[in-house]
Amino acid sequence: xxxxxxxxxxxxxxxxxxxxxxxxxxxxxxxxxxxxxxxxxxxxxxxxxxxxxxxxxxxxxxxxxxxxxxxxxxxxxxxxxxxxxxxxxxxxxxxxxxxxxxxxxxxxxxxxxxxxxxxxxxxxxxxxxxxxxxxxxxxxxxxxxxxxxxxxxxxxxxxxxxxxxxxxxxxx
Amino acid sequence: xxxxxxxxxxxxxxxxxxxxxxxxxxxxxxxxxxxxxxxxxxxxxxxxxxxxxxxxxxxxxxxxxxxxxxxxxxxxxxxxxxxxxxxxxxxxxxxxxxxxxxxxxxxxxxxxxxxxxxxxxxxxxxxxxxxxxxxxxxxxxxxxxxxxxxxxxxxxxxxxxxxxxxxxxxxxxxxxxxxxxxxxxxxxxxxxxxxxxxxxxxxxxxxxxxxxxxxxxxxxxxxxxxxxxxxxxxxxxxxxxxxxxxxxxxxxxxxxxxxxxxxxxxxxxxxxxxxxxxxxxxxxxxxxxxxxxxxxxxxxxxxxxxxxxxxxxxxxxxxxxxxxxxxxxxxxxxxxxxx
Numbered sequence: 067x068x069x070x071x072x073x074x075x076x077x078x079x080x081x082x083x084x085x086x087x088x089x090x091x092x093x094x095x096x097x098x099x100x101x102x103x104x105x106x107x108x109x110x111x112x113x114x115x116x117x118x119x120x121x122x123x124x125x126x127x128x129x130x131x132x133x134x135x136x137x138x139x140x141x142x143x144x145x146x147x148x149x150x151x152x153x154x155x156x157x158x159x160x161x162x163x164x165x166x167x168x169x170x171x172x173x174x175x176x177x178x179x180x181x182x183x184x185x186x187x188x189x190x191x192x193x194x195x196x197x198x199x200x201x202x203x204x205x206x207x208x209x210x211x212x213x214x215x216x217x218x219x220x221x222x223x224x225x226x227x228x229x230x231x232x233x234x235x236x237x238x
Numbered sequence: 239x240x241x242x243x244x245x246x247x248x249x250x251x252x253x254x255x256x257x258x259x260x261x262x263x264x265x266x267x268x269x270x271x272x273x274x275x276x277x278x279x280x281x282x283x284x285x286x287x288x289x290x291x292x293x294x295x296x297x298x299x300x301x302x303x304x305x306x307x308x309x310x311x312x313x314x315x316x317x318x319x320x321x322x323x324x325x326x327x328x329x330x331x332x333x334x335x336x337x338x339x340x341x342x343x344x345x346x347x348x349x350x351x352x353x354x355x356x357x358x359x360x361x362x363x364x365x366x367x368x369x370x371x372x373x374x375x376x377x378x379x380x381x382x383x384x385x386x387x388x389x390x391x392x393x394x395x396x397x398x399x400x401x402x403x404x405x406x407x408x409x410x411x412x413x414x415x416x417x418x419x420x421x422x423x424x425x426x427x428x429x430x431x432x433x434x435x436x437x438x439x440x441x442x443x444x445x446x447x448x449x450x451x452x453x454x455x456x457x458x459x460x461x462x463x464x465x466x467x468x469x470x471x472x473x474x475x476x477x478x479x480x481x482x483x484x485x486x487x488x489x490x491x492x493x494x495x496x497x498x499x500x501x502x503x504x505x506x507x508x509x510x511x512x513x514x515x516x517x518x519x520x521x522x523x524x525x526x527x528x529x530x531x532x533x534x535x536x537x538x539x540x541x542x543x544x545x546x547x548x549x550x551x552x553x554x555x556x557x558x559x560x561x562x563x564x565x566x567x568x569x570x571x572x573x574x575x576x577x
Contacts, residue, residue: 138271150347150392152271154264154382157390157397168387168394174456177388179399182381183373 071098135159200229240316240338242539246358249535250526251474253406253446255361256317257368257463260391260400261350261375262382268392269326269345277329277345284333284344287378293371296336302327308557311548317355322346339364340371347392348400350375357539359470361403365463368401388455398455403463404433405470410445410523411480414492421476425449428469444515444522444542449473481527496524504575508564511547514571518542533575541574 069077075095133142140152142160151157157164169175203226210219241254262268263280272280281301288294302310302324310327313319318338323330323346333342343351352375354367382390388398396402412418422432433448449470451462484492499520503509509517522538524530543549545567551558554566 138267140267140271144270148270149394150270151268151394152392153267154262154384154390157384157387164394168397168455171395172398172453172455174453176386177384177398177455179388179401179458180369181388182383183376 067093069093069095069098071095133160133163200226203229240543241355241357242316242543243536244337244357245534245536246356246360248359248474249357249539250522251408251477252359252470253408253539254317254355254357255359255364255405256353256355256403257361257365258402258404259350259352259368259372259389260348260396260402261352261372261389262391263349264380264382266349269329269347269349270392272329272345277326280349281329281331281344283379284342284350284375288333288375291374291378293374294333294335297333297340298336300332300334302330302332308548308551312546312552315546315548316543318353319343320346320351323351340367342371342375348396357536359405359467359474361405361463361467361470365401365403365459369459396454398453399457399459399462401454401459401462402450403466404448404450405466406446406448407470407473407477408444408446408519408522409473409477410519411484412477413445414484415480417476417480421473422447425469425473428465429453430466430469443512444519446515446519481523485527492527493529496520496527496529500524500530503571505572506568508561509545509568509571510560510564511545511567514545514567515542537574541571544574545570 067077069075070093072095075097077093077095079094079096079099134140135152135156136159137155138153140156142163145151145156145160145163151160151164165175203222207219207222207226210216210222246252246254263283266280267273267276269277285299288297300313305313310319310324313332314321314324316338318334318341319330319332320343323332323343326345329345331344333344335341339355341353341355343353352368352372354364354369354371356364356367384390389400391397391400409418409421412421425432429452431450431452433450434443434446449466451466454462457465499517503517503521518538518541521530521533522535525533525535525538544553547563550563550566550570553570558566
């Protein structure tokens with residue numbers, strides 16, 4: 067068998083590379099193997115492993131592969147090359163590619179550890195309380211109008227307006 | 239005062255315990271996508287945020303661009319900075335507690351890497367220190383967080399807890415009896431990583447290894463720390479058994495080797511960095527086996543940090559050639575051990 071690299075000398079070294087179950091064989095002569103001048107000797111860095119996990123064996127790129135995060139301008143190509151993303155929104159925009167990668171690395175996709183502390187959680191629960199409060203006020207207003215308690219209804223209306231003002235008045 | 243001057247539990251076999259938490263400020267691009275000026279903006283946000291908080295009393299800020307190469311590398315030698323941080327010399331910085339057990343690296347691969355570092359086997363306490371600092375920063379700088387994926391990081395390998403817990407263990411006896419490889423294999427099978435002394439890709443100098451968690455998503459901080467603590471506890475037991483076995487079956491050979499190394503350390507006139515780490519390994523083993531009792535493991539830890547290349551140059555106040563360094567290193571070791 068002749069060397070796959072130079073095609074001149076007898077191949078004496080046989081290499082097998084398996085990436086994601088895809089088998090790839092190379093037959094090299096001693097000289098070419100020593101020089102290592104072929105893509106077979108890629109740097110097996112974490113980045114390349116990540117890229118390979120995401121199915122990024124350097125083939126012909128399809129058009130949709132030039133995905134770019136609208137928030138930070140980071141491209142999916144750059145993730146494949148460097149194994150890094152550019153911002154928190156990349157996780158959403160590149161989800162199709164990142165999700166299987168993360169599943170392979172961590173064996174899980176659900177965070178179970180620490181969550182942002184008191185202030186953040188408080189604001190979330192305050193929001194909930196405000197929404198519940200609003201529903202309650204509206205129901206009471208409805209009932210007041212139905213029962214022709216106009217004085218009470220005016221007070222409830224003012225309360226609703228005040229609450230709308232603190233939540234940014236989004237809900238009318 | 240530094241971490242390396244404190245005596246820790248299990249110091250004979252465990253050098254140190256470290257926890258790092260990766261965090262990014264919400265709404266800002268991560269370091270790989272930052273535009274000029276944004277690195278300084280991150281630093282300012284963090285420094286302004288923490289300046290009036292009592293959790294950060296006595297902290298000092300070291301800006302990489304204000305330090306020369308020697309001083310930067312010396313921070314890596316003391317395990318206060320990572321080699322990755324030094325790749326961002328224009329924007330990188332460290333916010334450092336007085337006793338140096340807590341260090342916040344700014345603008346490494348993520349906006350923040352919050353580190354708790356302690357001598358000996360005390361990974362829980364190291365985690366607590368890092369988490370306390372993290373909670374305090376979070377009050378003033380909200381972090382990028384996703385309900386499902388947890389804390390978001392530049393590299394998907396760190397999402398979730400963003401936590402990397404690692405313990406530096408010294409395993410000379412397991413190496414001598416040829417049991418190191420099977421042990422490392424079983425630790426890797428348990429889902430942990432084993433690396434050299436300065437982290438990823440670094441050589442296992444002086445029979446020292448870092449054992450750390452691989453996954454960061456799906457387990458809680460406590461689970462991760464508990465696993466590391468338990469696995470390292472087992473590693474310590476095996477190393478201790480190997481030490482006892484060596485003393486029992488090959489006492490003369492072991493004593494001969496360790497006392498020879500001890501003699502070289504105390505009398506040599508030139509010692510390279512690599513040779514020193516091997517001699518230090520023997521010295522640590524000799525102290526652990528109670529063959530040498532005029533120094534402690536803490537003395538040896540301090541010595542290890544003090545004679546690294548950048549530390550020697552910092553001490554000398556100038557750049558030194560390799561030959562000069564080896565001579566000064568030998569002098570330093572002699573004066574430290576022949577008190």
